[in-house]
Structures are given as C-alpha cells and as structure tokens.
Amino acid sequence: MNIASVRRPIIPPAPPRAPDNLSFFGRLAVIKQNMIATWGQRAYEEEIIQGRFLLHKSFILNQPDAIRHVLLSNYENYTRTPAGIRMLRPVLGEGLLLAEGHAWTHQRRTLAPAFTPRATANLVPHMTAVLDETIAKLDARTNEPIDLREIMQRMTLEIAGRTMFSFGMDRHGPTLRNFVMEYAERLGRAYFLDMVLPVSWPTPMDRARARFRTRWTEFVAMLIAERRAAGKNEGAPPRDLFDLMNEARDPETGKGFSDEQLVDEVATMILAGHETTATALFWALYLLALDPDTQEEVASETSGEHLDSMADIDRQKFTRAVVDETMRLYPPAFLVARAARGKDVVAGAKVSKGDIIMIAPWLLHRHEKLWDQPNAFIPKRFMSKEAPDRFAYLPFGAGPRVCVGAPFxxxxxxxALARLIGAFRVELADTIPVIPHGVVTTQPDHSPMFRITRR
Incomplete structure (x- = not known):
C-alpha cells in the first residue's frame, strides 16, 4: 500500500529487534519481560518462518492467505496453546475467548445480539456521560503534569461498569484495578513450565493462579448480585449489557447462561472491554502528542460536533483512521498462538499435530512486504481506497472467532478520542521514549506524564 504524504511522518519508539540467531534460552529470558523484543529482522521481512519449540515445529505466519487458512478455512484444526490457556483461564474462565467446540458455538450465538451496532448505539449515552465527567475533572488539571494512562484506565473502567451494570465503579473500581495489576505483573506472564507442560499438569504458578481465580470470581459474582438487586423496570427495554446478557438465549437451543457461565462472560467483557480500550486510547494520545499536526486534524474534524450518537461517531472518519492506525502500530493482542489438533498444510509447509502456529499482529502490522513505511504513523493510509488485506490487519482477530465486542x-x-482532543491540546511533559512491552497486551514500559490545555 503506497502512501503519499506532504510531510515526513513520525516514527514512534519501538523495542530493539533481537538477533536472528538468538538462542532458545536467550529467547525464553526475553519472553518473560517483553515478547515483542524476541523477534529479529527476518520476522519483519519473510512470509513464513519455521523453527522448533522442544518436540514440535513452530511457524510464524506473515502471509495473509496462510493466516486466512488457519483462522477461517480450517480454524477447527487449531486450538489455544497450553501457555495461552494458563494465561487466560484464571481471569476469563470458560468464557467466550477460551471456550471451544459446542460450548463456544452456544456462547457466540447467545452473545452476538448484545454486541450488534444497534445494541451498541443504545449504550452510547452511558459512554457520553462518563466522558462529560472525565472532561470536567481534566478541566481542573490543565497546565499540570498528569498521567493520562491512569486516567484512561479509570475512564474506560467507568464506561465498562455503566454499560454493563448501569452503576458507577467508584466503590469497586480500585479493587478491580488491583486485580488487573496483580495478574499482569506476575501471574499473567509465561514461565518455562507454563510452555512445556500439558494443561492437565499444574505448575507452581498455576496454584497461585487458582487462588487468584477464587478471589476474582467471588468479586465478579458480587457485582452481578448487586446489579440483580437493583432490578429492572417491568416491561422496560434492556438498559445495559447485563440485561442483554442475562436475557440472551441461544436462537437454536433456547438456552441462556447459567450463573457460573454468566460470571465468566461478565469477567471477559469487563476485562476485554476496559483494559484493551484504555491501552489503545493511551497509545493514540501518545502518538498525537508526538504529532501535533495530526492532532490538530482530529480537533478540526470534531469542531462544532456534539458527539452523542452513533451517527455522530460514524462521521468522524479521520479520528477513526487515527484509531485504526494506532491499533496497527500497537495491536492490543500482539500475538495469537495456536496448536494444531491434526495434520495440515499451511503455505506449502507440512504441519503436524502439536505444532505451534504463531500469528503476531505486531509483526504482521509492521511487515515490510505488506505496508508502505510500516513503522511510521500515517492515519490517512486507512482513508485510502486501497484497503489493507483483511488478513493483514488483525486488531480484533479474524474468522469465526473475531472479537464479538469490536463494534463496541x-x-x-x-x-473518546474525538471528545478528548476536541476539548484539549495534549503534549508530553517528559522526553523519555515510551517503549511497548508485550506482556498480556501491548503495554507501555512506563507511564509518561502529559500536559493538557483547553482549546
């Protein structure tokens, strides 16, 4: 995709690329700290890289047709890896992201109506109310150093709470954030035994994760009980996601969710709905602080817009392109790893049972054969008539398991980005480069301080 630009685009900081001959144990040491830093230059140039992981072959796929085969044409042959299950099950249980087979089909069919564009439109008032409050609080903090990453986390958590339960997260927000931080800092990292032992063989970290899960599910069940106690007006339309999920029925079987299943689905939606969005908004604000000209284009587009409906959101074409480009450079899910259930052929390579397939949006989105100026921040590439291949851009995955909450x-x-940039100029208050780290999601290595001024 060729991009014409009248000025030199910014190239944001990135971790150094690993030597292509990095040893197995050297790679393991880096994985624990920053998975993104384990890939060398070859991974950004070649369409498929074959290696070995212990007794099995491994493949990194950067070819859209091969990715289409794994995620769409033959997706039932590929399942999550033992390490992936270990990382996610304690916080997501058997919710939609981890379910397989008939359980996944039932959950997907049941949840889909709650996340249509029409259902999302009914939740926009919850979003705008939180944004009004956030902007009012930021008004009192202009011209002083502020941590916008923390503010985005609080804001998206509040949106998640109100869209899910119709109540604020003032009382429960700190506890929820503590759960997220506790898990990400230690339990959500991949350790050697996590990657080599079958899921049925517990590792020392699995025991700690099990203790975490007990406390976590009790907390989510308490939130659900509080929401149920608030009740619902008889005959009133659904007012939040909980109403939609609680009343949802599989259109083929007529079955809804049990209380245990509802806990896992709510946990999945709260975590996926607030942490990844907060991170994407942080990176967008960071990029716009580095690129004042692009920031002014966003502000110009939002000028005079009230922005309180889906129709208003749909008109923000350039702001949407900034969000799309942000998620290209900083995909929330930087790696999708799958284990083969059986034999297959992918891009001419023979795949055996147990082999590991890696599709890394971090690599794919910066691949030199797929993108013009792949490391540069150029939002207008997403306004071009020449759209990227569907399987070259995967911020929400692809195929049957594409993220159900993507429209939301x-x-x-x-x-959020349109409202914030429409209200404030955003600048960095320090000059230390922010380096992305791949842990659970694509996180910054530190939270830089920003300075905002009213427009």
Missing part, C-alpha cells in the same frame, strides 16, 4: 470497542475509542 471501536465506537468507544473513536468517541
């Missing part, structure tokens, strides 16, 4: 996340991100 996209609407929230565009609305």
């Amino acid at each position: 996340a996209q609407a929230e991100s565009v609305l």
Whole structure:
C-alpha cells in the first residue's frame, strides 16, 4: 500500500529487534519481560518462518492467505496453546475467548445480539456521560503534569461498569484495578513450565493462579448480585449489557447462561472491554502528542460536533483512521498462538499435530512486504481506497472467532478520542521514549506524564 504524504511522518519508539540467531534460552529470558523484543529482522521481512519449540515445529505466519487458512478455512484444526490457556483461564474462565467446540458455538450465538451496532448505539449515552465527567475533572488539571494512562484506565473502567451494570465503579473500581495489576505483573506472564507442560499438569504458578481465580470470581459474582438487586423496570427495554446478557438465549437451543457461565462472560467483557480500550486510547494520545499536526486534524474534524450518537461517531472518519492506525502500530493482542489438533498444510509447509502456529499482529502490522513505511504513523493510509488485506490487519482477530465486542470497542475509542482532543491540546511533559512491552497486551514500559490545555 503506497502512501503519499506532504510531510515526513513520525516514527514512534519501538523495542530493539533481537538477533536472528538468538538462542532458545536467550529467547525464553526475553519472553518473560517483553515478547515483542524476541523477534529479529527476518520476522519483519519473510512470509513464513519455521523453527522448533522442544518436540514440535513452530511457524510464524506473515502471509495473509496462510493466516486466512488457519483462522477461517480450517480454524477447527487449531486450538489455544497450553501457555495461552494458563494465561487466560484464571481471569476469563470458560468464557467466550477460551471456550471451544459446542460450548463456544452456544456462547457466540447467545452473545452476538448484545454486541450488534444497534445494541451498541443504545449504550452510547452511558459512554457520553462518563466522558462529560472525565472532561470536567481534566478541566481542573490543565497546565499540570498528569498521567493520562491512569486516567484512561479509570475512564474506560467507568464506561465498562455503566454499560454493563448501569452503576458507577467508584466503590469497586480500585479493587478491580488491583486485580488487573496483580495478574499482569506476575501471574499473567509465561514461565518455562507454563510452555512445556500439558494443561492437565499444574505448575507452581498455576496454584497461585487458582487462588487468584477464587478471589476474582467471588468479586465478579458480587457485582452481578448487586446489579440483580437493583432490578429492572417491568416491561422496560434492556438498559445495559447485563440485561442483554442475562436475557440472551441461544436462537437454536433456547438456552441462556447459567450463573457460573454468566460470571465468566461478565469477567471477559469487563476485562476485554476496559483494559484493551484504555491501552489503545493511551497509545493514540501518545502518538498525537508526538504529532501535533495530526492532532490538530482530529480537533478540526470534531469542531462544532456534539458527539452523542452513533451517527455522530460514524462521521468522524479521520479520528477513526487515527484509531485504526494506532491499533496497527500497537495491536492490543500482539500475538495469537495456536496448536494444531491434526495434520495440515499451511503455505506449502507440512504441519503436524502439536505444532505451534504463531500469528503476531505486531509483526504482521509492521511487515515490510505488506505496508508502505510500516513503522511510521500515517492515519490517512486507512482513508485510502486501497484497503489493507483483511488478513493483514488483525486488531480484533479474524474468522469465526473475531472479537464479538469490536463494534463496541471501536465506537468507544473513536468517541473518546474525538471528545478528548476536541476539548484539549495534549503534549508530553517528559522526553523519555515510551517503549511497548508485550506482556498480556501491548503495554507501555512506563507511564509518561502529559500536559493538557483547553482549546
């Protein structure tokens, strides 16, 4: 995709690329700290890289047709890896992201109506109310150093709470954030035994994760009980995601969710709905602080717009392109790893049972054969008539397991960025480069301080 630009685009900081001959144990040492830093230059140039992981072959796929085969044409042959299950099950249980087979089909069919564009439109008032409050609080903090990453986390958590339960997260927010931080800092990292032992063989970290899960599910069940106690007006339309999920029925079987299943689905939606969006908004604000000209284009587009409906959001074409480009450079899910259930052929390579397939949006989105100026921040590439290949751009995955909440996340991100940049000029208050780290999601290595001024 060729991009014409009248000025030199910015190239944001990135971790150094690993030597292509990095040893197995050297790679393991880096994985624990920053998975993104384990890939060398070859991974950004070649379409498929074959290696070995212990007794099995491993493949990194950067070819859209091969990715289409794994995620769409033959997706039932590929399942999550033992390490992936260990990382996610304690916080997501058997919710939609981890379910397989008939359980996944039932959950997907049941949840889909709650996340249509029409259902999302009904939740926009919850989003705008939180944004009004956030902007009012930021008004009192202009011209002083502020941590916008923390503010985005609080804001998206509040949006998640109100869109899910119709109540604020003032009382429960700190506890929820503590759960997220506790898990990400230690339990959500991949250790050697996590990667080599079958899921049925517990590792020392699995025991700690099990203790965490007990406390976590009790907390989510308490939130659900509080929401149920608030009740619902008889005959009133659904007012939040909980209403939609609680009343949802599989259109083929007529079955809804048990209380245990509802806990896992709510946990999945709260975590996926607030942490990844907060991170994407942080990176967007960071990029716009580095690129004042692009920031002014966003502000110009939002000028005079009230932005309180889906129609208003849909008109923010350039802001949407900024969000899309942000998620290209900083995909929330930087790696999708799958284990083969059986034999297959992918891009001419023979795949055996147990082999590991890696599709890394971090690599794919910066691949030198797929993108013009792949490391540069150029939002207008997403306004070009020459759209990227569907399987070369995967911020929400692809195929049957594409993220069910993508319309919600996209609407929230565009609305929040448009409202914030429409209200404030954003600048960095320090000059230390922010380096992305791949842990659970694509996180910054530190939270830089920003300075905002009213427009």
